[in-house]
Amino acid sequence: MLRDDKVISSITLTLSPGHPRHLVKLNMTTFAIETNQLRKVFGDNTAVRGLTLQVQAGEVFGFLGPNGAGKTTSIKMLLGLGAPTAGSARLLGAPLGDRAARARIGFLPEHFRFHDWLSAVEFLNLHAQLYGMSPGQQRQRVPELLELVGLTPFRNKQLRTFSKGMLQRVGLAQALLNRPALVFLDEPTSGLDPVGRRLVRDIIRNLREEGTTVFLNSHLLSEVEITCDRVAFIKHGEVIRVSELKTLVDGETAVAVRASGLTPEILAGLRQWGQDVRADGDHLTLTVANDSALPAINRYLVTQGAEVYALTPQRLSLEELFIQIVGTDGGL
């Protein structure tokens, strides 16, 4: 199986020419998150091999990868839950651990557990205090957020009485307390019913309109498709590809070819029109930027001596693309 793995290590690949933001000057302050070869080793297990990526301020950035790819470990390194073994990163222009930056960062953990003997209001007040918010700010913000996540009727109930979905919503409220410039959401919709998911999607959309950067770690590809601007595909703790979501789903097309006589040279030559060239006997798939490449590919295969039986473009969903890019062998 031939497969193109791209390890992105330079800034230029994160912006495609058609995108308006490529005109923005690239300086430190436009990046909400930048990492440089972040690495995490546990004993002889390398959870994150070398993570390098940049997230623009104000965008909704998706983090996709199979189980065990190092997504949560990467987030933990960024947030100060685990020190990196090597590499560096900056959040909101400041080094990791900077407390002033932390005051402007929100985090919803994947396995959200909170002190369940606190009521919703007490819980939010506690976290507001830890953010350094004044009592006046707390009095205004806490009811506001309870209303936003639809938990106002339960504000005085202890968290131990909350369902999983309610806990997730109050956790989301906690992440937004201090009007953060950057929010990390680790699987924010995993426990929610469709109504809850719609709510979270709307909240993310509003955050985006306010210019908040959202870093979203999610398995729910349909959610990512709807909410994110760009996605990074992670495997074995490395960024395999970063793509504009619009390009991925609108422009990119998978092409399925059935042909005999496919040699490695022919397959290598196909890279000039597309990426993720994979061959399995007579079956070949690759991804092209748009349909105009199809006749050229057909001509190329024929002139190179392959016998072409079928050449079919296919609409790709993010899920299929995910599997194509990341492969089915990456999951743990």
Add this chain to the structure above:
Amino acid sequence: MVTLIITRLTFLEAVRRKVALAALLLGLAFLILYALGFHFITHETGLGDEAGPTGTLLRNQVYNFFTNAGLYAVNFLSIAMAALVSADTLAGEINSGTIQALVTKPVRRAEIVFGKWLGFAGLLALYLLLMAGGVMGIVYLDAGYQVPKALTGVSIIYLEGLLIMTITLACSSMFSALATGGIVFGLYGLAFIGGWVEQIGAILKNQTAINIGIISSLIIPSEALFRRAAFEMTSPVVQALGLSFGPAFVISVPSPAMVIYGGLYLLVILGLAVRQFSRRDL
């Protein structure tokens, strides 16, 4: 201040999770039992009938013995409370992931440890005030006897409780709640056995046994601290004989230096707790 926010949270947790209530009820149950026992011994057995200075001396020895016996039980109870309440604190939060949303705020990890420490120190102080005050109050109200150097003695007992609590907190920052409980229980047992080995060594004049006891006191000073406290609260007559009439029948009395050692030991362990919690992955 973050530390105080966490201190307040620790208090709130003890109250909300009914730990404070359970400790209070058990404590009161003990005090009632103690009051009844003391009253019976001192008023029903003819002890009060002895007249003259000999009678007074005898009575005072008995009162002293009983006060120290009561304080020995209080000592054990407060240590058990200190360990049980604080074993789960960091370990449980780390295990459940509750700690994640706290540590990612603009706080120092050290502030979380100090905040919890202060909270538990406060709870312990209240508990000891109730229990030791209760025991001594019962003795005073029932027999008019005041144990000598009560404040010194109870302060040393408080130090002992703080020591065990700090060790528990440090273990909680590194190990699971269960392992923490096991370690602290094991250390307490070591101190207990070591204390007795030292006592027996003193009686039998066996220097090896005494040394074993001393080493165990250096590893875990809790028992030695109590023996010092008991000695401080022993009536002067018995003290002059170089021993105390507590239920532990202290013969080998630790020097005052042990108190200072206990204090330094506590600071080192607290430093360890802060260091470990600050560095570990969560």
